[in-house]
Amino acid sequence: MSLLTIIYAGLFYAATAMLVGGLAYKIYGYWKTPAPLKIPTTPAPITPLGAKLRVWREVLVFESLFKSNKWIWLFGILFHFALALVLLRHLRYFTNPVWEWVVLIQPFGKYAGFAMVAGLAGLWGRRLVVERIRYISTPSDHLMLLLLIGIGASGLGMKFVAHTDIVDVKSFFLGLMHFNLQPLPADPALLVHLALVATLMVIFPMSKLLHAPGVFFSPTRNQADNPREQRHLAPWAAELDK
Amino acid sequence: MAKAEFEVPSYRKLPTIPALKEGATAHVKPYVADAAVQDALGYPGELVEDWHDKAIGRMGELLDKYRSLRVYLDACVHCGACTDKCHYFLGSADPKNMPVARQELMRKVYRRYFTLPGKLFPGLVGAADLTKDVLDDWFTYFHQCSECRRCSVFCPYGIDTAEITMAAREILNTVGYGMKYTNQILGKVLKIGNNLGLPGPALEDTLQGLEEDIEMDTGVAVKMPLDVQGAEILFVTPSADFFSEPHVESLIGYAKVFHAAGASWTLSTHASEAGNFGLFNGSYEQMRKVAMRIREAALELGVKRIVVGECGHAWRVIYSMWNTLIGVGAGGTDPFAIELQKQLDPRFKQPMHICEYTHDLIQRGVLKLDKSANDHRVVTFHDSCNVARASRMGDVPGGQFTIPRDIVKATCNNFVDMDQDTIHEKTFCCGGGGGVLTDEVLEIRVKGALPRMEALNKVVENNKVNFMATICAICKAQFTKVLPFYGFDMGMVGGVHQLVSDAIVLGDKE
Numbered sequence: 001m002s003l004l005t006i007i008y009a010g011l012f013y014a015a016t017a018m019l020v021g022g023l024a025y026k027i028y029g030y031w032k033t034p035a036p037l038k039i040p041t042t043p044a045p046i047t048p049l050g051a052k053l054r055v056w057r058e059v060l061v062f063e064s065l066f067k068s069n070k071w072i073w074l075f076g077i078l079f080h081f082a083l084a085l086v087l088l089r090h091l092r093y094f095t096n097p098v099w100e101w102v103v104l105i106q107p108f109g110k111y112a113g114f115a116m117v118a119g120l121a122g123l124w125g126r127r128l129v130v131e132r133i134r135y136i137s138t139p140s141d142h143l144m145l146l147l148l149i150g151i152g153a154s155g156l157g158m159k160f161v162a163h164t165d166i167v168d169v170k171s172f173f174l175g176l177m178h179f180n181l182q183p184l185p186a187d188p189a190l191l192v193h194l195a196l197v198a199t200l201m202v203i204f205p206m207s208k209l210l211h212a213p214g215v216f217f218s219p220t221r222n223q224a225d226n227p228r229e230q231r232h233l234a235p236w237a238a239e240l241d242k
Numbered sequence: 243m244a245k246a247e248f249e250v251p252s253y254r255k256l257p258t259i260p261a262l263k264e265g266a267t268a269h270v271k272p273y274v275a276d277a278a279v280q281d282a283l284g285y286p287g288e289l290v291e292d293w294h295d296k297a298i299g300r301m302g303e304l305l306d307k308y309r310s311l312r313v314y315l316d317a318c319v320h321c322g323a324c325t326d327k328c329h330y331f332l333g334s335a336d337p338k339n340m341p342v343a344r345q346e347l348m349r350k351v352y353r354r355y356f357t358l359p360g361k362l363f364p365g366l367v368g369a370a371d372l373t374k375d376v377l378d379d380w381f382t383y384f385h386q387c388s389e390c391r392r393c394s395v396f397c398p399y400g401i402d403t404a405e406i407t408m409a410a411r412e413i414l415n416t417v418g419y420g421m422k423y424t425n426q427i428l429g430k431v432l433k434i435g436n437n438l439g440l441p442g443p444a445l446e447d448t449l450q451g452l453e454e455d456i457e458m459d460t461g462v463a464v465k466m467p468l469d470v471q472g473a474e475i476l477f478v479t480p481s482a483d484f485f486s487e488p489h490v491e492s493l494i495g496y497a498k499v500f501h502a503a504g505a506s507w508t509l510s511t512h513a514s515e516a517g518n519f520g521l522f523n524g525s526y527e528q529m530r531k532v533a534m535r536i537r538e539a540a541l542e543l544g545v546k547r548i549v550v551g552e553c554g555h556a557w558r559v560i561y562s563m564w565n566t567l568i569g570v571g572a573g574g575t576d577p578f579a580i581e582l583q584k585q586l587d588p589r590f591k592q593p594m595h596i597c598e599y600t601h602d603l604i605q606r607g608v609l610k611l612d613k614s615a616n617d618h619r620v621v622t623f624h625d626s627c628n629v630a631r632a633s634r635m636g637d638v639p640g641g642q643f644t645i646p647r648d649i650v651k652a653t654c655n656n657f658v659d660m661d662q663d664t665i666h667e668k669t670f671c672c673g674g675g676g677g678v679l680t681d682e683v684l685e686i687r688v689k690g691a692l693p694r695m696e697a698l699n700k701v702v703e704n705n706k707v708n709f710m711a712t713i714c715a716i717c718k719a720q721f722t723k724v725l726p727f728y729g730f731d732m733g734m735v736g737g738v739h740q741l742v743s744d745a746i747v748l749g750d751k752e
Contacts, residue, residue, distance in 0.1 A: 138368030
């Protein structure tokens with residue numbers, strides 16, 4: 001077993017542990033912290049089901065962002081949907097046999113990589129050109145975009161420029177999943193791609209990428225507008241009534 | 243036109259977004275509360291020596307108590323959706339008045355002390371130590387936010403800057419760096435029972451005077467009952483309604499409505515304030531303490547219903563939080579809530595807005611309204627931020643927009659709405675909400691009013707609007723002060739029930 005394989009195997013085990021552990025820790029924190037007051041941004045749905053649908057509209061069609069700014073919405077939705085498609089396409093490296101629907105989306109997923117990079121480029125362009133957004137950008141905001149574009153570009157490079165041996169890549173990842181290490185091809189584009197992905201996994205639970213779980217816990221979006229009909233009380237606040 | 247010591251912004255030809263002017267309103271800050279004011283609320287009288295550790299400690303506590311704060315400090319991606327949505331930014335061009343930049347004042351400190359990347363690589367992720375300069379920035383810019391929630395409408399994660407502002411003010415108070423205006427008023431309401439510090443006998447006197455005025459005016463003996471044991475309705479209204487112009491015109495309107503409906507109602511000296519500045523400070527305990535006077539009065543007088551007057555942030559607390567804070571509402575299963583809720587009549591919404599009350603009477607044909615009494619007016623309606631984005635009226639979402647407009651339209655022949663992007667959920671704050679209604683920060687109040695003044699100016703020019711109705715005591719006071727800076731008459735603003743008052747035909751008159 002080459003040193004390279006061992007390093008990358010270790011890297012992915014560590015990154016997976018940090019991603020899962022870190023996210024579980026953050027989500028547990030959101031979950032156990034109460035929202036003591038009713039603060040939905042109104043007009044809001046008056047039933048809990050309506051509030052759930054509102055959250056899903058935020059997740060699936062970026063409802064509020066659409067109200068705000070059509071350009072950010074366009075680039076944002078382009079990037080996120082392309083990324084989703086690309087991620088689903090990658091399931092073929094982790095399943096054997098490959099699920100039927102994953103096979104079906106391959107042709108779309110292949111080109112979604114371009115849409116993803118285009119969306120990212122649009123977002124970065126705004127970050128650089130629009131004075132207000134440039135003002136609020138931190139170095140990490142730029143690096144995050146660079147990282148995602150790096151992942152997209154290295155992936156596209158392997159698909160459309162210099163092919164890597166995906167059969168070996170697949171056996172490496174299936175091996176990881178079954179704790180039975182298989183050699184990883186020493187292809188530079190692949191190594192860059194995987195290293196960047198592992199980096200993304202590590203920083204996910206301690207960066208702004210927490211917007212992904214965060215949106216589900218946002219009280220202004222997930223609360224129903226029914227304060228007169230139901231008494232809403234947090235445990236720490238209930239103590240005051242005693 | 244009123245004279246200003248600062249530049250009053252001019253109307254934009256198109257709704258362009260201003261270029262950034264770093265530090266444009268850095269000099270605008272409220273007076274710091276003195277020891278006496280702070281003491282009354284149980285806060286340190288001056289900035290404590292260990293303010294740094296105490297502030298970080300308090301932040302940690304709040305992160306454990308408020309999910310909103312915990313999620314919102316993590317979730318922002320700096321997408322820029324909110325950057326052009328704040329009226330204070332649009333009017334001042336100060337970049338720290340962009341909602342995300344305002345949030346960053348706290349978020350950078352959060353990152354430094356509560357996140358791993360912020361501890362390891364502060365420069366990279368935009369983390370910063372809590373220095374005295376940062377604390378001063380907090381004091382300045384968290385008092386240039388009116389907690390109006392306009393930014394939260396447009397945020398893809400629903401991040402509400404008001405939640406951050408409230409937390410920041412609570413931390414500032416905890417370390418002895420409070421704001422005079424809000425804290426002084428809280429002291430008054432806790433001690434005397436209303437924001438104006440109006441004692442019981444003075445209130446009685448005022449109401450008697452008003453009764454005489456109405457009778458002289460209409461020939462009808464409209465009463466304003468006070469502390470009536472066993473009345474059906476306890477009516478609670480912002481104390482500004484007792485004294486200020488144009489507020490008092492609405493108070494007269496409420497009284498006429500109750501009279502026409504033949505209602506059994508009463509005001510209370512103990513609960514003579516609907517406003518609740520505890521909200522502005524983000525203090526649950528203070529909010530509860532202020533609201534508790536209403537619960538006590540309701541229990542003591544044995545009322546069946548609680549109806550409240552025109553006020554924006556007050557209605558937010560009343561509608562969204564009274565059930566939580568003091569059990570005014572329905573559905574309670576604990577002894578504290580049941581004690582009050584078994585007394586209240588479940589056939590009615592509890593608490594109820596005066597607009598819901600009046601609207602229902604109009605629907606049922608109980609009120610006789612003569613629209614022509616308002617024929618000298620062309621009316622528009624300003625949605626108050628906290629009513630629009632933090633509450634509801636009636637049974638369906640958006641009732642807070644239709645119900646007051648329905649009332650206005652029932653009282654006059656000429657009504658026109660302002661630009662669609664400046665009403666309903668997209669309404670602009672008057673510029674004086676959230677504890678900012680104090681003269682030492684007049685500059686930011688005038689600048690923050692710009693977007694509303696632009697929209698108003700349009701309907702003044704195109705439709706000859708000469709009256710802007712609103713249902714908030716702070717909006718009324720703010721516009722009265724600020725309208726002249728933009729060349730308008732300060733008498734242009736008034737309450738919805740001022741229109742009702744002018745149009746209502748009292749039965750026993752004919």
